[in-house]
Amino acid sequence: MNKGLVSISTPVYNGQDFLDRSIKSVLAQTYENWELFLIDDGSSDNSVQIIENYLEDNRIKLLRNESNSGIPTTRNKGIENSTGEFIALLDQDDEWLPHKLEKQVSRFLEIDDSFGLIYSNVEVRTDQGILSDQKKEIEPEASIQSNLELMLSRNLITSPTAMVKRKALEEVGLFDESIRWGGDDYDLWIRIAHKYMFDYIDEVLCIRHEHQQNYSADKKRMMLKTIDLGEKYVKQFGLEPSLSRKLKSNHYYRYGIESLKKLRVLSGLSYVIKSLFISKQGFIELGKTLRNRFRN
Secondary structure (H helix, E strand, O other): EEEEEEEEEEEEEEOOOHHHHHHHHHHHHOOOEEEEEEEOOOOOOHHHHHHHOOOOOOOOOEEEEOOOOOOHHHHHHHHHHHOOEEEEEOOOOEEOOOOOHHHHHHHHHHHOOOOOEEEEEEEEEOOOOOOOEEOOOOOOOHHHHHHHHHHOOOOOOOOOOOEEEEEHHHHHOOOOOOOOOOOOOHHHHHHHHHEEEEEEEEEEEEEOOOOOOOHHHHHHHHHHHHHHHHHHHHOOOOOOOHHHHHHHHHHHHHHHHHHHOOOOHHHHHHHHHHHHHHHHHHHHHHHHHHHHEEEE
């Protein structure tokens, strides 16, 4: 393990429209002790040629899969070839702000070994670069148990904002390569939350660009799969069964509200109402929405 080094894993698949922006955001980091693994997952466009333009910087490395293997396997390949004390993830279509690595490494040096992961806020932009959201993420809880329960009820972390200690990955394992619907990061966060505390920097350190090529574009499918994942870990970790109802209610409510925002009224109302019947968590979330509405 290389002390202080940040190893970055970036899966690449037909990313020619995004790669320059992503790589340049790493080159612009004020913290310069990093290595970037760009792992081509069978691209048929000019992705590899774009990467090759940056290989004069010996911190940047190109790896190639023999065939298309998917995001979890490709992320793992970057991590397995790395040597850094810290691991960061950057998707090919996202970018970091210049102080991202510096702020997170500095925070890890300030906190104790019970912390395994640090995350931050994120700015969300459309294909056209228009600001669509500035997400202030929810702060982690103050104990491993309470933070695990919070993580099971909702994903606190947008993956390109996260930095993880290698030590934590050595204990809980890497990404589950059987998860092919986009929840491999959430699955890993839950396993880390079972063993380690999380810390949070209340600043935007990442810009996420959303478009139809993103896995996360299929929100309903991801919501249902996320519920299945949470329920699996409630049973596996021997947690209270009521937590399954709470997480299901919470995910239904959030999906319903997002649907209403996109004017999918019948679907949105249906899921909001379902959330109210599943658990009192639905009423708690509704109360939060109403308070925020009247506050604004």
